[in-house]
Amino acid sequence: MKYFAISDKGLVRDNNEDSIACEKFGDTLCMVVADGLGGQEKGEIASMIAVTGMMDILRENEDKLINFDESAIVEILEGSYQKINSKILLRACYNKECIGMSTTLTCAILNDKRLIISHLGDCRAYLLHGSKLEVLTLDHTYAAELINSNAPDISEDEYKAARNMLTKYLGENIFITPDIYRYNVMYGDLILLCSDGLYAYIDEDKMRSLLRMHSDLQKCAKSLIDEVFENGANDNVSLILAHNRPDDKKEF
Helix, strand or coil: CEEEEEEECCCCCCCCCEEEEEEEECCEEEEEEEEECCCCCCHHHHHHHHHHHHHHHHHHCHHHHHCCCHHHHHHHHHHHHHHHHHHHHHHHHHCHHHCCCCECEEEEEEECCEEEEEEECCCEEEEEECCEEEECCCCCEHHHHHHHCCCCCCCHHHHHHHHCCECCCECCCCCCCCEEEEEECCCCCEEEEECHHHHCCCCHHHHHHHHCCCCCHHHHHHHHHHHHHHCCCCCCEEEEEEECCCCCCCCC
16 A cells, blocks of 8 residues: 655645644554634644544554454544544633634545545545546535535536535534545555645546556645646645555556
């Protein structure tokens, strides 16, 4: 299994409100991406709390990850979001500068031919299988709700505004439960985890063509970011790439 992760503040922002992490436990790869909400106070702190909190929880359950106890992992992921949400709210209680901070959080756990994803917000997970690129998560935005509810046609400006309005995120004073997805994958598949700063500034066909050149994951990631920058992205951009292959198989 090969993987590569990168996060960049982008062309416009002074700071990076995205946070990412990758770590292997035995043959199990854990990937985490969080995007602090733009315009909110200390979004970068919220995303950092989310990612470090998730990684701490995963490390505490290293044995289940190494043995890939799928039912136990799903239970851990389901319970982790409320714990992390409480940490964010508690930080805001004791630091007035952090009041209102919030973040998205998506975690993907890959082992052999199984992929588990926990998801809240508008970061995304993609799967490249051969030449087919598929989005594996559902955005928690008003735009997604409009599309799924077969709402009447709306203007492009209205859609863009709705796309930037989250319906679920960490930092709300409510009980938080993530979406959980389970997928079968194959050797040779490529998994992409990214913030909206990537997919909002690159069309799907271009993304597919760049991802198909993934024999070198670092070059692949750079090509994606270069494309986003060429399109004038004004957001932070973060991505994690994982090529699902046996560790003893030679690079092609």
